[in-house]
Amino acid sequence: IIVSIVALTKISSGSASGKGMATTGLVTGIIGTCLVVVWLFIWSISIAVAVPALVSAREKARQIACTANLKQIRTALNIYSIDYNGMFPENDGAKGLNQLIRGGYLTNRPTFVCPKGKTISAREDEFLTEENCDYNYKGGLTEADSRSEIIAWEKPRNHSDFGNVLYLDGRVTSYRGIDWLDKARK
DSSP states (O other), rough: OOHHHHHHHHHHHHSOOOOOHHHHHHHHHHHHHHHHHHHHHHHHHHHHHHHHHHHHHHHHHHHHHHHHHHHHHHHHHHHHHHHTHHHOOOOOHHHHHHHHHTTTTTGGGGGGOOOOOOOOOOOSSSSSSSSSEEEEETTTTTSSSOOOEEEEEGGGGGGGEEEEEETSSOOOEEEEEETTHHHOOO
């Protein structure tokens, strides 16, 4: 565009000729600039639409990973109860879940940490504590208890507006809202 303007100025002053080429260059430059601006506008809108979708997808993936953690815990609890005549670990919280680790039923420490949270998983040579475990556990239940009994659930610190709950029958359900745990207990 700048070169075309200089050429048109020289042509107007009589020091150069070729007005058609200079005008064509000017028009082409303006059209090219407009196309670039439109292209940038379209890309910026596309990115503005895609970013929230990507964030939402990432959050959904974390929720699914958290659900998978609770299902792994349930599988370990199930195997434990087979070995202990239908009884689950008797202690509440991390102390009860440590019985799964001690017995070799579930030794992968990151399984006890929610992927959304900021909790640092226990090392392989450490046992769980309430600080490095993102799940609550209700000890002392048996296979004979009500299948709708809650046996494990996320600590409320993991998420602000939803949580996953593991029922004795093995299902994991996600609840939304700040009162998600109250909804789960109904």
